[in-house]
Each structure stands twice: as C-alpha cells, then as structure tokens.
Amino acid sequence: MLWGKVKERRKTRSVKVGKVIIGGDSPVVVQGMTKTSTENISATLRQIIELEEAGARIVRIALPHMRAVKALSKIRKKVKLALVGDVHFNPELAIAAISEGIDKIRINPGNIGKEGILRIAEAAKGSGVPLRVGVNSGSLKESFLPKLTENKRRNPTQKVAQAMVRSALETVTLLEEDNFQDIIVSLKSPYVLTTILSCQLISQKIPYPLHLGITAAGPPPQGIIRSASGIAILLAQGIGDTIRVSLTGDPVEEVKTAYQILQSLDFIKDRPTLISCPTCGRCQIDLISVVNQVASGIEELKLPLTVAVMGCEVNGPGEAREADIGIACGRKGALLFKKGKVFAKVEERNLAGALLSEVTRWVQEEGRGKK
Numbered sequence: 079m080l081w082g083k084v085k086e087r088r089k090t091r092s093v094k095v096g097k098v099i100i101g102g103d104s105p106v107v108v109q110g111m112t113k114t115s116t117e118n119i120s121a122t123l124r125q126i127i128e129l130e131e132a133g134a135r136i137v138r139i140a141l142p143h144m145r146a147v148k149a150l151s152k153i154r155k156k157v158k159l160a161l162v163g164d165v166h167f168n169p170e171l172a173i174a175a176i177s178e179g180i181d182k183i184r185i186n187p188g189n190i191g192k193e194g195i196l197r198i199a200e201a202a203k204g205s206g207v208p209l210r211v212g213v214n215s216g217s218l219k220e221s222f223l224p225k226l227t228e229n230k231r232r233n234p235t236q237k238v239a240q241a242m243v244r245s246a247l248e249t250v251t252l253l254e255e256d257n258f259q260d261i262i263v264s265l266k267s268p269y270v271l272t273t274i275l276s277c278q279l280i281s282q283k284i285p286y287p288l289h290l291g292i293t294a295a296g297p298p299p300q301g302i303i304r305s306a307s308g309i310a311i312l313l314a315q316g317i318g319d320t321i322r323v324s325l326t327g328d329p330v331e332e333v334k335t336a337y338q339i340l341q342s343l344d345f346i347k348d349r350p351t352l353i354s355c356p357t358c359g360r361c362q363i364d365l366i367s368v369v370n371q372v373a374s375g376i377e378e379l380k381l382p383l384t385v386a387v388m389g390c391e392v393n394g395p396g397e398a399r400e401a402d403i404g405i406a407c408g409r410k411g412a413l414l415f416k417k418g419k420v421f422a423k424v425e426e427r428n429l430a431g432a433l434l435s436e437v438t439r440w441v442q443e444e445g446r447g448k449k
C-alpha cells in the first residue's frame with residue numbers, strides 16, 4: 079500500500095467529556111495525567127495547570143482511595159479542565175467521584191466485577207458521565223489470560239491482543255445491555271505490536287471512540303519512540319480519537335510528545351517545525367548548540383512556521399530555501415534565507431540570534447503571538 083496521506087478517520091460515536099468531544103468529527107484530543115498524590119491538592123493543582131498550559135484538554139487523576147476523592151471535591155472547584163478519575167478495584171470510589179463532579183471515569187475490567195461496573199454505570203448515567211473501558215494487558219482477568227505455550231510465550235502478540243479484545247467486548251456488551259453507550263475504549267500493552275493489533279481488531283467491532291497509548295512505555299527517549307511508533311501507526315490507519323503518551327518522567331513531556339506525534343502526521347498545523355541536519359565531518363561550526371538555542375526559542379510559538387538550521391553547503395541551501403526561515407552554514411558563518419531567498423549573511427557568533435530575530439519579525443508580520 080502506498081501512503082501519501084493518513085487514512086480517513088474511522089467514524090465513531092461522539093462522546094462528551096466535560097466540554098470536550100471525543101470521536102465523531104472532533105480532532106484527536108490530547109490527554110495528560112497527573113503524577114502527584116491526588117490528596118496533595120496544591121501539587122496536583124499545579125500539575126494540572128502545567129498540563130493545561132502544555133495543551134492537555136483532559137487530565138486524568140488517580141483515585142486510589144476515598145482521601146483522593148475528597149481531594150477531588152476541592153480540586154474540582156478550582157479546575158475547569160475536563161478531569162478523568164482513574165479507578166481500580168473499588169466501585170464506590172467511582173460513584174463518589176461522579177457525585178463530586180468528575181467528567182469521566184476510567185474503569186479497568188480486569189479488576190472491577192460486573193456488579194461493580196453496573197453500579198458505576200447507573201451513577202454515570204444519571205450524571206451524563208462517560209466511562210472509559212480501559213483494558214491493560216498487565217491486568218487481564220484470569221479467565222481471559224491466554225494459555226501460552228512455551229513457543230507462544232516468546233511471541234504472544236496475537237493471543238494477548240485477542241484476549242484484550244475479548245475483555246473489552248465483554249464489558250462493552252455488559253454496558254450496552256444496560257443501555258449505556260457513553261463509552262470510550264482503550265487497549266494498551268507495553269508492546270507496540272500487541273497494542274496495534276488489539277486496537278485494529280477492536281476498531282472493527284465497536285462504534286465507540288478509541289483512546290490510544292502504549293502503556294508503561296518507559297523513560298525517554300525509549301518511551302517517546304515506543305509511544306510514537308504505536309500511536310502514529312494507528313492514527314495513520316485512521317484509528318484513534320484521543321491519545322495519551324506514557325513516559326516514566328515529566329508529565330508535561332508526555333503532552334509535548336503527543337502534540338509532536340499529531341504534528342508529524344499533519345493532524346495539527348499550528349506549531350513550528352524545526353529542520354536540522356545531524357552534522358557530520360563537513361560541518362565547521364558548533365551546530366548542535368545553535369540548534370538547541372533555536373529549538374528553545376521557537377518552542378512556545380503557535381504558528382505553522384518551518385525553520386531550518388543546516389550545517390554546510392551540501393544540503394543546507396536547499397533545505398533553508400524550502401523552509402520559511404533557514405540558515406545554511408559555511409566556513410565562518412551562514413547564509414540566512416527567508417521565504418526562499420537569501421536574505422542576509424550572518425556571522426558565526428550570532429547564528430541563533432540572527433535567526434531568532436527573523437522569527438520574531440515573522441511573528442510580528444504574521445500578526446500572531448505566542449500561545
């Protein structure tokens with residue numbers, strides 16, 4: 079198959095989470111997750127604000143006990159952003175969170191029984207709160223665990239993916255039979271191919287929006303690469319309505335990575351793109367430091383500007399000319415290109431500064447500010 083563009087998104091029902099719509103014709107929604115103890119209200123609020131500033135439209139908080147739910151009631155009063163409560167084992171926590179104004183509940187079919195799920199659904203129905211049926215390969219119910227022979231244990235992708243799908247379908251069917259359809263589904267594994275296969279399979283069987291992510295993907299850069307590999311492949315196949323990147327690290331980094339995935343697939347176009355060469359033996363200047371300065375200088379911009387920083391005359395002029403603003407370095411300085419034409423000669427000691435000044439001028443000319 080030849081791909082010139084991503085496949086058209088799979089049509090799903092739309093589900094409202096607070097004021098945010100997931101699925102239907104809505105753009106893919108980026109979610110974040112706090113990593114504080116929820117009962118540490120000031121730290122949790124601070125992190126929610128940081129995630130919102132980074133672009134998260136929905137933030138998930140952990141509700142492991144009633145102390146966390148009590149904290150939620152105070153957090154709710156100060157936060158307009160859509161909040162999701164992550165609940166395991168105890169349905170009472172979900173029911174209490176719904177009465178405290180949570181916007182969505184994530185349940186794990188692997189650790190809440192049918193009776194508990196139906197009780198949560200009853201409370202959710204009354205308050206217009208959707209449920210995410212969040213299946214994780216690491217917490218499948220005993221009855222769904224695939225019987226892996228030694229051979230399959232080394233390559234469990236298909237068996238585990240099918241087991242995850244069966245688990246999700248059992249809960250989705252239970253909810254549908256209870257006349258509950260405000261459903262979002264996620265199937266996550268730490269293994270990229272297992273996650274991709276399970277999401278492909280479930281997407282053919284249900285009309286509900288899918289939440290994508292690679293669970294426990296690890297620290298950056300491994301976690302970024304694994305998350306991007308899984309999420310991007312699915313999105314490019316038209317599968318997925320909301321995403322959350324999982325990193326052992328800063329939650330703001332998770333949100334930034336999610337946006338970079340969306341940007342790399344052209345799902346969003348209002349962020350800057352930095353083109354820079356890897357440098358090699360031809361490069362005569364400290365290009366890495368120039369690129370780092372330019373990267374942090376354009377990070378906060380919210381406009382579709384392409385900036386190129388290239389190390390020499392081999393590919394430099396071509397890429398710099400293609401970009402909106404670019405520099406192609408030579409022996410002791412660089413040529414600065416703007417809108418495809420040579421605009422100025424720049425000295426080596428001021429490469430990043432000259433380029434960023436032009437970026438500032440461009441922003442002013444375009445009449446657009448920082449986000």
Ligand code: SF4
Pocket residue numbers: 355356357358359360361388389390391392393394
């Ligand atoms: S642009 Fe020049 S310096 Fe950069 S990688 Fe290519 S050949 Fe090397």
